[in-house]
Amino acid sequence: MNWKVPFFDLDLGAEEKQAAMAALDSNWLTAGPRIAEFESAFADAVGEGANAVAVSSATAALHLSMIALGIGKGDEVILPSLTFVACANAVRYVGATPVFADICGELDWNISVSDVAAKITPRTRAVMIVHFAGYPCDIDAFVALANKHNLLLIEDCSHAPLGTWKGRALGTFGDTGCFSFFSNKNMTTGEGGMVISRDPSLVDRLRILRSHGITASTYQRFKGHAYGYDVAELGYNYRLDEIRAAIGLVQLHKLPELNRRRKKIVVRYRALLAEQMPEIRVPFSNGYSESSYHIFPVLLPCDAEQRKEILNSMGERGIQCSMHYRPIHTFSAYEDVTADVPVTECIAGSIVTLPLFPGMTDEQIEYVITSLVDCL
């Protein structure tokens, strides 16, 4: 399909191509110097003394977080239902039980700290918060809650690279912060992710778990820095490769500018909607901290059936929309989990996500809004 306005578009140029070619020309394709450079640049970008471990996806980052933090069978992890399924899957990978909490309200789709508090039981070990669309959760409240109840805090920052809470980078507040570099994310390596932590021993464990539980990498052995290795525990192959790390380094460098461009588009979208159709409600309007503006979701004044027609009409006009998200507890694989999340259920049928990417033109933004108003 040739979209007039695709849902997202990549911002890749000559620099990424050159970096990828240089990685290929180096003749060393995985777990080498570019990974180390990417990790160190990412750690510098988030600051706060965090260390970064490059992995193959955010899903891998979440899974490794669960293992490294010692979460397992019999434990409960509280998380939103209004998020991508990988969040709950990661909880299940280690045999723990996902417990779904509601969002704050119809116009704040982040997980509610009061609902999380109400769902804490003696089995609760951790809370996984997701900075929805790039907008920070109420970090102060979550850190206080985690401290009070001695809970682990995992930040899913897949939507929020370089987003901040009161000037400090998201991902640096929790025990771990997990990032995605999947194709449609604010910065991409195609597939890829990063897990960060301020706890050096946790970081060591994450590094070992990322590569089969092996204590020395092939590159260290190639460089003559190690001659043998031990397998310390059951690990995985969740490594990133040098080509992706090379692309990631370029994308990371561009990220502040890409996020600024996203913000401008969101500001324009909001102004047009307020002017042309205030009945379409836009969440996260009371910004108190800096978002990374990953996606632009809105609430249509209609039900799920009418939404289907609107999505079809938008498609006929060449505009690709999406939905973030169908709540996890409504999927067949999660039908055994009961979820008391009335606000999530109330809005789920009316959510539509409009196209958003750094290269969007003013004409495209206006076309999306006039078309949406027309369709409604």
Ligand SMILES: Cc1ncc(COP(=O)(O)O)c(C=O)c1O
């Ligand atoms: C909130 C959230 N968490 C986790 C993931 C999983 O990311 P990845 O595809 O890198 O595994 C995604 C991806 O879309 C996401 O949006």
